[in-house]
Amino acid sequence: xxxxxxxxxxxxxxxxxxxxxxxxxxxxxxxxxxxxxxxxxxxxxxxxxxxxxxxxxxxxxxxxxxxxxxxxxxxxxxxxxxxxxxxxxxxxxxxxxxxxxxxxxxxxxxxxxxxxxxxxxxxxxxxxxxxxxxxxxxxxxxxxxxxxxxxxxxxxxxxxxxxxxxxxxxxxxxxxxxxxxxxxxxxxxxxxxxxxxxxxxxxxxxxxxxxxxxxxxxxxxxxxxxxxxxxxxxxxxx
Amino acid sequence: xxxxxxxxxxxxxxxxxxxxxxxxxxxxxxxxxxxxxxxxxxxxxxxxxxxxxxxxxxxxxxxxxxxxxxxxxxxxxxxxxxxxxxxxxxxxxxxxxxxxxxxxxxxxxxxxxxxxxxxxxxxxxxxxxxxxxxxxxxxxxxxxxxxxxxxxxxxxxxxxxxxxxxxxxxxxxxxxxxxxxxxxxxxxxxxxxxxxxxxxxxxxxxxxxxxxxxxxxxxxxxxxxxxxxxxxxxxxxxxxxxxxxxxxxxxxxxxxxxxxxxxxxxxxxxxxxxxxxxxxxxxxxxxxxxxxxxxxxxxxxxxxxxxxxxxxxxxxxxxxxxxxxxxxxxxxxxxxxxxxxxxxxxxxxxxxxxxxxxxxxxxxxxxxxxxxxxxxxxxxxxxxxxxxxxxxxxxxxxxxxxxxxxxxxxxxxxxxxxxxxxxxxxxxxxxxxxxxxxxxxxxxxxxxxxxxxxxxxxxxxxxxxxxxxxxxxxxxxxxxxxxxxxxxxxxxxxxxxxxxxxxxxxxxxxxxxxxxxxxxxxxxxxxxxxxxxxxxxxxxxxxxxxxxxxxxxxxxxxxxxxxxxxxxxxxxxxxxxxxxxxxxxxxxxxxxxxxxxxxxxxxxxxxxxxxxxxxxxxxxxxxxxxxxxxxxxxxxxxxxxxxxxxxxxxxxxxxxxxxxxxxxxxxxxxxxxxxxxxxxxxxxxxxxx
Numbered sequence: 069x070x071x072x073x074x075x076x077x078x079x080x081x082x083x084x085x086x087x088x089x090x091x092x093x094x095x096x097x098x099x100x101x102x103x104x105x106x107x108x109x110x111x112x113x114x115x116x117x118x119x120x121x122x123x124x125x126x127x128x129x130x131x132x133x134x135x136x137x138x139x140x141x142x143x144x145x146x147x148x149x150x151x152x153x154x155x156x157x158x159x160x161x162x163x164x165x166x167x168x169x170x171x172x173x174x175x176x177x178x179x180x181x182x183x184x185x186x187x188x189x190x191x192x193x194x195x196x197x198x199x200x201x202x203x204x205x206x207x208x209x210x211x212x213x214x215x216x217x218x219x220x221x222x223x224x225x226x227x228x229x230x231x232x233x234x235x236x237x238x239x240x241x242x243x244x245x246x247x248x249x250x251x252x253x254x255x256x257x258x259x260x261x262x263x264x265x266x267x268x269x270x271x272x273x274x275x276x277x278x279x280x281x282x283x284x285x286x287x288x289x290x291x292x293x294x295x296x297x298x299x300x301x302x303x304x305x306x
Numbered sequence: 307x308x309x310x311x312x313x314x315x316x317x318x319x320x321x322x323x324x325x326x327x328x329x330x331x332x333x334x335x336x337x338x339x340x341x342x343x344x345x346x347x348x349x350x351x352x353x354x355x356x357x358x359x360x361x362x363x364x365x366x367x368x369x370x371x372x373x374x375x376x377x378x379x380x381x382x383x384x385x386x387x388x389x390x391x392x393x394x395x396x397x398x399x400x401x402x403x404x405x406x407x408x409x410x411x412x413x414x415x416x417x418x419x420x421x422x423x424x425x426x427x428x429x430x431x432x433x434x435x436x437x438x439x440x441x442x443x444x445x446x447x448x449x450x451x452x453x454x455x456x457x458x459x460x461x462x463x464x465x466x467x468x469x470x471x472x473x474x475x476x477x478x479x480x481x482x483x484x485x486x487x488x489x490x491x492x493x494x495x496x497x498x499x500x501x502x503x504x505x506x507x508x509x510x511x512x513x514x515x516x517x518x519x520x521x522x523x524x525x526x527x528x529x530x531x532x533x534x535x536x537x538x539x540x541x542x543x544x545x546x547x548x549x550x551x552x553x554x555x556x557x558x559x560x561x562x563x564x565x566x567x568x569x570x571x572x573x574x575x576x577x578x579x580x581x582x583x584x585x586x587x588x589x590x591x592x593x594x595x596x597x598x599x600x601x602x603x604x605x606x607x608x609x610x611x612x613x614x615x616x617x618x619x620x621x622x623x624x625x626x627x628x629x630x631x632x633x634x635x636x637x638x639x640x641x642x643x644x645x646x647x648x649x650x651x652x653x654x655x656x657x658x659x660x661x662x663x664x665x666x667x668x669x670x671x672x673x674x675x676x677x678x679x680x681x682x683x684x685x686x687x688x689x690x691x692x693x694x695x696x697x698x699x700x701x702x703x704x705x706x707x708x709x710x711x712x713x714x715x716x717x718x719x720x721x722x723x724x725x726x727x728x729x730x731x732x733x734x735x736x737x738x739x740x741x742x743x744x745x746x747x748x749x750x751x752x753x754x755x756x757x758x759x760x761x762x763x764x765x766x767x768x769x770x771x772x773x774x775x776x777x778x779x780x781x782x783x784x785x786x787x788x789x790x791x792x793x794x795x796x797x798x799x800x801x802x803x804x805x806x807x808x809x810x811x812x813x814x815x816x817x818x819x820x821x822x823x824x825x826x827x828x829x830x831x832x833x834x835x836x837x838x839x840x841x842x843x844x845x846x847x848x849x850x851x852x853x854x855x856x857x858x859x860x861x862x863x864x865x866x867x868x869x870x871x872x873x874x875x876x877x878x879x880x881x882x883x884x885x886x887x888x889x890x891x892x893x894x895x896x897x898x899x900x901x902x903x904x905x906x907x908x909x910x911x912x913x914x915x916x917x918x919x920x921x922x923x924x925x926x927x928x929x930x931x932x933x934x935x936x937x938x939x940x941x942x943x944x945x946x947x948x949x950x951x952x953x954x955x956x957x958x959x960x961x962x963x964x965x966x967x968x969x970x971x972x973x974x975x976x977x978x979x980x981x982x983x984x985x986x987x988x989x990x991x992x993x994x995x
Contacts, residue, residue: 215846219837232836
């Protein structure tokens with residue numbers, strides 16, 4: 069998997085970012101239980117084991133989206149990629165996984181490779197995926213049958229390809245945000261964000277946890293887990 | 307030092323002793339001379355005491371002086387001793403110093419020598435280290451060679467051992483294979499024997515199979531026969547059941563006939579009564595209609611009376627109002643006249659009102675004019691007053707001037723009178739001129755002052771009028787300016803408040819925008835949100851909708867089924883059940899027909915063959931009528947007892963057969979013989995007759 073090139077070109081950066089999205093979306097689908105876990109198989113990538121779907125229809129859909137996304141990343145016309153999870157019964161948006169993409173447009177013209185080792189980029193990607201897996205621990209279980217959709221925020225003057233159509237932004241009203249880590253290939257920068265529908269109890273817990281993740285303290289995380297359990301008791305009592 | 311102190315003490319003691327003795331002597335002498343002359347010795351005593359005191363003091367001072375001398379001597383001695391000792395110490399230390407210095411130099415020389423030796427030793431060391439390193443390298447080279455040779459040797463040894471192991475393994479393999487070959491040959495023989503056994507068994511089994519198959523075929527034939535017999539049994543049982551049902555139904559027949567007769571009689575009776583009923587009903591209806599008509603006429607009567615009263619009232623109206631009213635037309639005419647009068651009056655009213663208003667307006671304008679005129683009058687009054695004051699002032703001035711003039715004239719006259727004797731005219735003339743000038747100046751000054759005061763007064767008046775105007779009529783101007791100022795201030799304040807509010811709004815909106823951007827909102831001018839048409843959410847929603855529709859259809863279908871089931875049982879059944887029901891009904895009907903036919907046949911056959919028609923009148927009671935019976939009512943009644951025996955019941959016909967009953971039933975105890983005897987008897991009677 070190591071390439072012999074020393075720097076990062078625009079094409080290489082798009083490949084890295086598209087790979088990240090492909091594996092990241094797969095792991096989110098596995099972690100949130102949108103598809104049953106037996107439809108996933110384990111693969112090794114970025115020096116860690118990830119879950120990738122084996123369902124042919126889903127694979128087809130993901131490859132379509134990711135290939136189109138690669139084109140747009142190469143042209144630097146994409147601003148955000150959003151994974152929206154909706155509840156099928158109430159048609160309500162429950163979660164949004166938002167990936168903001170900042171593209172350095174000067175890389176197109178210069179076409180000289182930038183100095184950033186692939187190892188550091190892979191390390192950053194690995195930490196982001198690990199953080200995604202960690203955030204799932206404090207998200208509520210999705211009990212109702214859910215479906216997901218991938219939205220792409222592009223520039224207005226873009227020509228919409230034939231299989232794509234415009235859609236609404238699928239915003240959650242009364243949401244809570246958890247900002248995750250970002251990684252950069254020195255040409256593309258990807259910021260990750262998770263929004264979910266809020267309730268009073270969860271607001272209390274999320275406040276704690278956002279402080280913890282920013283402080284990166286394991287002991288604090290344990291304290292929060294204890295408070296979580298305590299709050300669970302409190303709720304059960306009521 | 308101690309000797310000195312002891313000498314000091316001794317001198318002190320000696321002096322004290324001497325002093326004491328000195329004191330005691332005079333005391334003794336005093337005592338001695340006391341008796342002799344007491345009075346004259348007091349002074350001497352006093353003097354002696356004084357002398358003693360002085361001596362004591364001297365002694366004391368001497369003592370002190372001696373002490374100090376001794377101290378001084380002692381100090382000097384100590385000083386000397388100290389100096390002596392110090393000199394000793396100094397000399398000793400100087401000696402030590404010299405010794406030390408010598409030692410130091412010796413040590414320095416030694417150090418230098420040692421350092422030289424050290425450098426030599428280091429050089430030697432380095433040389434030796436180099437030799438060592440070279441030797442080490444040689445040794446290492448030799449060691450490496452040794453190791454290589456060792457490894458080669460080891461490798462050779464290992465190959466030897468491995469080859470030996472291989473040889474052993476191969477030999478073992480050969481042995482194992484030989485063993486296996488032998489075992490396999492043995493197995494082969496065993497297997498062949500087993501094969502033979504199996505073949506024999508197979509042949510036996512084959513024969514058995516054939517026999518079994520034959521048996522099975524016979525079994526199946528038997529089974530078929532059994533089934534046929536079972537079906538026949540079932541059919542017969544069904545026949546029995548049907549016969550029982552039919553018998554029970556047949557037993558009910560006479561009751562039904564009785565009911566029929568009763569009902570027919572009732573019917574006839576009811577028909578007769580029905581005609582009567584109809585007649586009565588017609589009468590009742592006629593009466594009712596009459597009643598209604600009467601009631602209607604009553605109501606009409608009442609109404610007519612009311613109208614009559616009304617009309618009378620109307621007639622009286624004419625008399626009561628005093629007008630010439632005979633008909634309602636007159637009334638209407640009067641009403642119209644009144645209305646017209648009313649209209650005219652209203653018009654007059656409105657005209658008057660408008661005139662009043664115009665008059666009021668004119669009055670108001672006149673009032674305004676009046677006020678203006680009054681104000682003008684006031685102004686003119688003020689002006690007049692001013693003029694009057696001016697006039698007064700002028701009159702006062704005139705008076706003053708006349709007075710001055712008179713005075714001046716008087717002065718002049720006096721001066722003239724005085725001038726005649728004296729010749730101070732030029733001076734006087736000068737003085738006069740000066741005085742006149744002064745006068746003129748003062749007068750001018752006065753004029754100016756008066757003008758000023760007048761102008762001031764005018765200004766004051768104007769101010770007052772202006773103030774009044776402001777207060778009375780143009781009060782609004784100043785207040786207008788004040789109001790304008792206030793309004794402008796308020797406007798400024800309002801604008802500032804609005805600005806602050808707008809700033810806050812701006813901040814809030816910016817925060818909201820940021821928050822929305824974070825949540826995923828976008829600016830439609832710059833960005834666009836796209837997704838694939840065939841996305842999992844859309845597919846899932848479609849699937850869900852399809853499922854929902856399918857479920858709804860099923861629900862409606864099931865509801866219809868349930869409703870139909872609730873409404874009519876046999877009608878609403880599903881098609882299968884309906885078919886089954888219909889088929890079962892058909893079979894029932896067919897069976898009934900078949901049974902009826904069969905029963906009829908059987909009964910007729912019985913009747914023909916045995917000569918008796920057997921009817922079941924009541925449960926367990928059988929009535930037999932013979933073919934050859936003389937009368938229709940001749941019948942024999944048999945009852946089945948609880949123990950199963952048939953007993954003959956008493957009937958009119960059986961009374962005539964007393965002999966046969968006694969013979970066949972009582973004596974022979976055989977009912978068929980009795981019955982056949984009866985038939986024979988009847989037959990014989992019939993044929994003979």
